[in-house]
Amino acid sequence: MLSATDTIRRLGGIARGTHLQRLGFSRRSLSRAVASGAVERIRDGVFAVGAIDPELRSAIAHGGALTCASVLRMLRVWVLSPTLVPHVWVGAHRHAHPHEGCACVAHFFRGRPPLGRVAVDVALVHYLRCAGDEAFFAAYESALRLRLLTKAARTRIRESVPASARWLLELARTDADSGLESLLRLRLHLLGIRLDCQVSIRGVGLVDFFVGGRLILEVDGRENHEGMIMRHKDLVRDAAASALGYESLRFDYAQVVHDWPTVQAAVLGALARLRDHS
Numbered sequence: 001m002l003s004a005t006d007t008i009r010r011l012g013g014i015a016r017g018t019h020l021q022r023l024g025f026s027r028r029s030l031s032r033a034v035a036s037g038a039v040e041r042i043r044d045g046v047f048a049v050g051a052i053d054p055e056l057r058s059a060i061a062h063g064g065a066l067t068c069a070s071v072l073r074m075l076r077v078w079v080l081s082p083t084l085v086p087h088v089w090v091g092a093h094r095h096a097h098p099h100e101g102c103a104c105v106a107h108f109f110r111g112r113p114p115l116g117r118v119a120v121d122v123a124l125v126h127y128l129r130c131a132g133d134e135a136f137f138a139a140y141e142s143a144l145r146l147r148l149l150t151k152a153a154r155t156r157i158r159e160s161v162p163a164s165a166r167w168l169l170e171l172a173r174t175d176a177d178s179g180l181e182s183l184l185r186l187r188l189h190l191l192g193i194r195l196d197c198q199v200s201i202r203g204v205g206l207v208d209f210f211v212g213g214r215l216i217l218e219v220d221g222r223e224n225h226e227g228m229i230m231r232h233k234d235l236v237r238d239a240a241a242s243a244l245g246y247e248s249l250r251f252d253y254a255q256v257v258h259d260w261p262t263v264q265a266a267v268l269g270a271l272a273r274l275r276d277h278s
Contacts, residue, residue, distance in 0.1 A: 004033045008049040014060065014116055017045045043097065046115070055086040056117060062104045063097040064090040065113035068130050071123035078142035078179035079127070080135040080257070089113045089126060105130075121153040125160045137168045137186050138179035145174055173197060180219045180256045181208055187260065188267065204241045214274050216241055216248040217267065219256060247274065 004025050008015045017030060030047060033039035040048045042060045052060075055074075059066035068087035069079045085103040090096050092110040107126055118126070120143060128136035140157075143149050149157075158169055171189065175198050176182045185195055195217070199210040209217035218234070238248045247270055251263050 003038075004030060004047075005038045005049050008039060008047055012116070013050050013052060014042070014046065014048045014056075016115055017047060020047065043099075058086045058099070058102070058104055059088040059117070060115070061097065061099040062086070062088045062090070062102065062106065063094065064088040064106070065115065066117035067107060067113075067123050068105075068126040069123075071117050071120065072127060072139055072143075074117070075120055075123075075143075075146070075148060077120070077139050077146065077148070078182075079139055080131060080179060080183075087126070087130065089118060089122075119153070120148050121156045121160075124157055128161055128165060133165060133168060134183060134186060136165070137172065138176075138182040140168065141172050141174075141176040141182040142179055144172060145176060177208070178219065180251075180253060183256055184217065184219055184251070184263070185209070187264070191264070191268075193267070193271070201241070201244075201246070203244050204237055204246070207241075211267075212271065212274055214246055215267075215270050216246050218248065218250040220250060220252045 002010070004020065007020065007023060007025070011019070017027070020030060021027070030039065034041045034047070038049075042048050042052070042057060043063070046060050048057075048060075053074075055070055056066050059070075065088065066086060067089040069081075069083040070087045072079050073082060083105070085105055087107060088096070088104045089107045089109060089111075091113055092108055094108075096104070096106040107130065109126060109129065124136065124140055124143060127139055154169070158166060161169070168186075171186065176185070181197075185197065188195060193211065196210040198206060198208065200206050201210070201216070204216070207216045208219050211217060220234070234250065238250065241248045249266055249270055255263050
Protein backbone atom coordinates (compact mmCIF):
# COMPACT_ATOMS: atom_id res chain seq x y z
CA MET A 1 0.00 0.00 0.00
CA LEU A 2 1.25 3.47 -0.80
CA SER A 3 2.25 5.70 2.06
CA ALA A 4 0.41 8.95 2.72
CA THR A 5 3.48 10.80 1.49
CA ASP A 6 3.53 8.97 -1.85
CA THR A 7 -0.21 9.28 -2.28
CA ILE A 8 -0.28 13.04 -1.67
CA ARG A 9 2.66 13.48 -4.01
CA ARG A 10 0.82 11.56 -6.75
CA LEU A 11 -2.22 13.75 -6.18
CA GLY A 12 -0.14 16.82 -7.07
CA GLY A 13 1.39 17.61 -3.69
CA ILE A 14 -1.81 18.64 -1.87
CA ALA A 15 -4.88 16.67 -0.83
CA ARG A 16 -7.96 16.96 1.33
CA GLY A 17 -8.13 14.75 4.38
CA THR A 18 -11.56 13.49 3.33
CA HIS A 19 -10.10 12.28 0.02
CA LEU A 20 -7.23 10.55 1.78
CA GLN A 21 -9.63 8.87 4.19
CA ARG A 22 -11.63 7.49 1.27
CA LEU A 23 -8.36 6.01 0.01
CA GLY A 24 -7.89 4.19 3.30
CA PHE A 25 -5.78 6.55 5.43
CA SER A 26 -7.16 7.08 8.90
CA ARG A 27 -7.06 10.37 10.76
CA ARG A 28 -4.63 8.80 13.22
CA SER A 29 -2.22 7.72 10.48
CA LEU A 30 -2.34 11.20 8.92
CA SER A 31 -1.65 12.77 12.31
CA ARG A 32 1.34 10.46 12.74
CA ALA A 33 2.65 11.45 9.30
CA VAL A 34 2.33 15.12 10.25
CA ALA A 35 4.04 14.54 13.60
CA SER A 36 6.94 12.81 11.88
CA GLY A 37 7.39 15.67 9.43
CA ALA A 38 6.67 13.52 6.37
CA VAL A 39 3.43 15.39 5.68
CA GLU A 40 2.50 19.02 6.32
CA ARG A 41 -0.92 20.10 7.51
CA ILE A 42 -1.51 23.48 5.79
CA ARG A 43 -4.83 23.92 7.56
CA ASP A 44 -7.42 21.63 9.10
CA GLY A 45 -8.35 19.03 6.55
CA VAL A 46 -5.68 19.88 3.93
CA PHE A 47 -2.31 18.16 3.71
CA ALA A 48 0.76 18.75 1.56
CA VAL A 49 4.06 17.14 0.64
CA GLY A 50 7.09 18.89 -0.81
CA ALA A 51 7.55 22.48 -1.90
CA ILE A 52 4.33 24.47 -2.34
CA ASP A 53 4.16 27.85 -4.08
CA PRO A 54 3.90 30.51 -1.32
CA GLU A 55 0.80 32.15 -2.83
CA LEU A 56 -0.88 28.78 -3.26
CA ARG A 57 -0.03 27.94 0.34
CA SER A 58 -1.55 31.23 1.51
CA ALA A 59 -4.74 30.61 -0.50
CA ILE A 60 -5.19 27.16 1.01
CA ALA A 61 -4.48 28.45 4.52
CA HIS A 62 -7.01 31.21 3.90
CA GLY A 63 -9.68 28.62 3.22
CA GLY A 64 -10.03 28.88 -0.55
CA ALA A 65 -8.38 28.63 -3.95
CA LEU A 66 -5.93 30.96 -5.64
CA THR A 67 -7.70 32.99 -8.33
CA CYS A 68 -8.02 36.28 -10.20
CA ALA A 69 -4.82 38.21 -10.99
CA SER A 70 -2.71 35.80 -8.92
CA VAL A 71 -3.46 32.86 -11.23
CA LEU A 72 -3.20 35.00 -14.37
CA ARG A 73 0.22 36.24 -13.34
CA MET A 74 1.38 32.66 -12.68
CA LEU A 75 0.33 31.81 -16.24
CA ARG A 76 2.15 34.87 -17.64
CA VAL A 77 -1.10 36.51 -18.70
CA TRP A 78 -0.80 40.30 -18.95
CA VAL A 79 -2.47 42.05 -16.00
CA LEU A 80 -2.99 45.78 -15.74
CA SER A 81 -2.00 46.15 -12.10
CA PRO A 82 0.21 43.23 -11.03
CA THR A 83 -0.86 42.11 -7.57
CA LEU A 84 1.69 41.41 -4.88
CA VAL A 85 -0.76 39.64 -2.56
CA PRO A 86 -2.76 36.43 -3.09
CA HIS A 87 -6.30 36.73 -4.42
CA VAL A 88 -8.33 33.91 -2.90
CA TRP A 89 -11.75 32.58 -3.91
CA VAL A 90 -13.43 31.63 -0.66
CA GLY A 91 -16.98 31.09 -1.89
CA ALA A 92 -20.25 32.90 -1.35
CA HIS A 93 -21.25 31.53 2.05
CA ARG A 94 -17.94 30.62 3.61
CA HIS A 95 -15.62 32.39 6.00
CA ALA A 96 -12.06 33.41 5.28
CA HIS A 97 -9.37 32.19 7.66
CA PRO A 98 -6.77 34.88 8.37
CA HIS A 99 -3.44 33.24 9.08
CA GLU A 100 0.08 34.19 10.07
CA GLY A 101 1.41 36.81 7.66
CA CYS A 102 -1.96 36.98 5.92
CA ALA A 103 -2.32 39.65 3.24
CA CYS A 104 -4.91 37.80 1.15
CA VAL A 105 -7.66 39.49 -0.85
CA ALA A 106 -10.75 37.34 -0.37
CA HIS A 107 -13.34 36.94 -3.14
CA PHE A 108 -16.76 35.75 -1.99
CA PHE A 109 -18.14 34.87 -5.42
CA ARG A 110 -20.67 32.08 -5.62
CA GLY A 111 -19.61 28.53 -6.39
CA ARG A 112 -17.35 25.98 -4.72
CA PRO A 113 -13.62 26.68 -4.91
CA PRO A 114 -11.39 23.78 -5.94
CA LEU A 115 -8.36 22.70 -3.98
CA GLY A 116 -5.32 24.70 -5.05
CA ARG A 117 -5.91 27.16 -7.86
CA VAL A 118 -8.73 27.82 -10.31
CA ALA A 119 -8.65 27.29 -14.07
CA VAL A 120 -7.72 30.22 -16.30
CA ASP A 121 -11.32 30.84 -17.44
CA VAL A 122 -12.51 31.13 -13.83
CA ALA A 123 -9.58 33.42 -13.01
CA LEU A 124 -10.55 35.70 -15.92
CA VAL A 125 -14.19 35.89 -14.82
CA HIS A 126 -13.10 36.75 -11.28
CA TYR A 127 -10.64 39.31 -12.66
CA LEU A 128 -13.49 41.05 -14.51
CA ARG A 129 -15.41 41.40 -11.25
CA CYS A 130 -12.31 42.47 -9.34
CA ALA A 131 -10.52 44.82 -11.75
CA GLY A 132 -13.15 45.95 -14.27
CA ASP A 133 -13.78 45.82 -18.02
CA GLU A 134 -10.50 47.29 -19.30
CA ALA A 135 -8.27 45.07 -17.21
CA PHE A 136 -10.34 42.02 -18.14
CA PHE A 137 -10.21 42.81 -21.85
CA ALA A 138 -6.42 43.14 -21.85
CA ALA A 139 -6.01 39.93 -19.86
CA TYR A 140 -8.48 38.06 -22.09
CA GLU A 141 -6.61 39.07 -25.25
CA SER A 142 -3.34 38.06 -23.59
CA ALA A 143 -4.75 34.63 -22.71
CA LEU A 144 -5.93 34.22 -26.30
CA ARG A 145 -2.49 35.17 -27.57
CA LEU A 146 -0.90 32.58 -25.27
CA ARG A 147 -3.40 29.96 -26.48
CA LEU A 148 -4.57 29.26 -22.95
CA LEU A 149 -8.28 29.26 -23.79
CA THR A 150 -9.94 26.31 -25.45
CA LYS A 151 -13.25 26.71 -27.23
CA ALA A 152 -14.98 25.21 -24.20
CA ALA A 153 -13.22 27.67 -21.88
CA ARG A 154 -14.27 30.62 -24.05
CA THR A 155 -17.85 29.36 -23.92
CA ARG A 156 -17.73 29.10 -20.14
CA ILE A 157 -16.45 32.68 -19.91
CA ARG A 158 -19.25 33.94 -22.17
CA GLU A 159 -21.82 32.18 -20.02
CA SER A 160 -20.33 33.51 -16.78
CA VAL A 161 -19.75 37.20 -17.51
CA PRO A 162 -22.62 39.72 -17.38
CA ALA A 163 -24.44 40.31 -20.67
CA SER A 164 -23.18 43.90 -20.60
CA ALA A 165 -19.58 42.65 -20.89
CA ARG A 166 -19.99 40.14 -23.72
CA TRP A 167 -19.23 42.71 -26.41
CA LEU A 168 -15.66 42.71 -25.10
CA LEU A 169 -15.36 39.07 -26.11
CA GLU A 170 -16.52 39.93 -29.62
CA LEU A 171 -13.94 42.71 -29.91
CA ALA A 172 -11.05 40.56 -28.68
CA ARG A 173 -8.29 39.46 -31.06
CA THR A 174 -5.54 36.86 -30.83
CA ASP A 175 -2.68 39.00 -32.18
CA ALA A 176 -2.31 41.73 -29.56
CA ASP A 177 1.38 41.78 -28.64
CA SER A 178 0.79 43.35 -25.24
CA GLY A 179 -1.93 44.45 -22.88
CA LEU A 180 -1.04 48.04 -23.72
CA GLU A 181 -2.10 47.44 -27.32
CA SER A 182 -5.36 45.97 -26.03
CA LEU A 183 -6.03 49.00 -23.83
CA LEU A 184 -5.27 51.49 -26.59
CA ARG A 185 -7.44 49.68 -29.12
CA LEU A 186 -10.35 49.35 -26.67
CA ARG A 187 -10.24 53.01 -25.66
CA LEU A 188 -10.02 54.28 -29.24
CA HIS A 189 -12.81 51.90 -30.25
CA LEU A 190 -15.03 53.62 -27.67
CA LEU A 191 -14.22 56.92 -29.41
CA GLY A 192 -15.36 55.47 -32.72
CA ILE A 193 -11.83 55.19 -34.16
CA ARG A 194 -11.20 52.09 -36.25
CA LEU A 195 -7.70 50.67 -36.11
CA ASP A 196 -6.07 48.24 -38.50
CA CYS A 197 -3.89 45.98 -36.35
CA GLN A 198 -0.45 44.48 -37.04
CA VAL A 199 -0.12 46.02 -40.50
CA SER A 200 2.97 45.54 -42.68
CA ILE A 201 3.98 48.77 -44.47
CA ARG A 202 6.51 48.60 -47.27
CA GLY A 203 9.67 50.45 -46.27
CA VAL A 204 8.67 50.60 -42.61
CA GLY A 205 7.84 47.08 -41.46
CA LEU A 206 5.17 45.70 -39.18
CA VAL A 207 3.42 48.39 -37.14
CA ASP A 208 1.08 47.98 -34.20
CA PHE A 209 -1.79 50.08 -35.59
CA PHE A 210 -2.58 51.92 -38.80
CA VAL A 211 -5.34 54.53 -38.93
CA GLY A 212 -6.91 56.19 -41.93
CA GLY A 213 -4.19 55.06 -44.31
CA ARG A 214 -1.63 57.58 -43.00
CA LEU A 215 -1.31 57.48 -39.20
CA ILE A 216 0.92 54.89 -37.49
CA LEU A 217 0.46 54.17 -33.78
CA GLU A 218 3.10 52.22 -31.86
CA VAL A 219 2.89 51.07 -28.23
CA ASP A 220 6.08 50.26 -26.34
CA GLY A 221 5.53 47.93 -23.39
CA ARG A 222 7.35 48.36 -20.08
CA GLU A 223 9.13 45.06 -20.68
CA ASN A 224 10.31 46.05 -24.17
CA HIS A 225 12.15 48.87 -25.91
CA GLU A 226 14.68 49.33 -23.17
CA GLY A 227 18.19 50.31 -24.15
CA MET A 228 19.84 52.31 -26.87
CA ILE A 229 19.66 49.61 -29.55
CA MET A 230 15.86 49.35 -29.47
CA ARG A 231 15.54 53.11 -29.23
CA HIS A 232 17.71 53.52 -32.33
CA LYS A 233 15.62 50.99 -34.28
CA ASP A 234 12.45 52.86 -33.32
CA LEU A 235 13.89 56.16 -34.53
CA VAL A 236 14.95 54.59 -37.84
CA ARG A 237 11.45 53.21 -38.37
CA ASP A 238 9.84 56.56 -37.53
CA ALA A 239 12.17 58.38 -39.93
CA ALA A 240 11.40 55.90 -42.71
CA ALA A 241 7.67 56.34 -42.12
CA SER A 242 7.96 60.12 -42.24
CA ALA A 243 9.92 59.98 -45.52
CA LEU A 244 7.05 57.98 -47.03
CA GLY A 245 4.45 60.52 -45.92
CA TYR A 246 3.16 58.80 -42.79
CA GLU A 247 2.80 60.36 -39.36
CA SER A 248 3.92 58.23 -36.42
CA LEU A 249 2.91 58.44 -32.77
CA ARG A 250 4.66 56.29 -30.19
CA PHE A 251 3.45 55.77 -26.62
CA ASP A 252 4.92 53.93 -23.65
CA TYR A 253 3.47 52.13 -20.65
CA ALA A 254 3.38 55.18 -18.38
CA GLN A 255 1.51 57.25 -20.97
CA VAL A 256 -1.14 54.65 -21.78
CA VAL A 257 -1.76 53.58 -18.20
CA HIS A 258 -1.18 56.79 -16.23
CA ASP A 259 -1.66 59.66 -18.71
CA TRP A 260 -4.34 58.54 -21.13
CA PRO A 261 -5.81 62.05 -21.73
CA THR A 262 -2.50 63.09 -23.31
CA VAL A 263 -2.49 60.00 -25.54
CA GLN A 264 -6.07 60.59 -26.60
CA ALA A 265 -5.43 64.25 -27.38
CA ALA A 266 -2.37 63.35 -29.46
CA VAL A 267 -4.28 60.78 -31.54
CA LEU A 268 -7.28 63.06 -32.09
CA GLY A 269 -5.00 65.96 -33.00
CA ALA A 270 -3.09 63.86 -35.54
CA LEU A 271 -6.31 62.62 -37.13
CA ALA A 272 -7.61 66.20 -37.38
CA ARG A 273 -4.40 67.30 -39.11
CA LEU A 274 -4.62 64.46 -41.58
CA ARG A 275 -8.22 65.33 -42.40
CA ASP A 276 -7.31 68.98 -42.91
CA HIS A 277 -4.57 68.07 -45.38
CA SER A 278 -6.46 65.41 -47.28
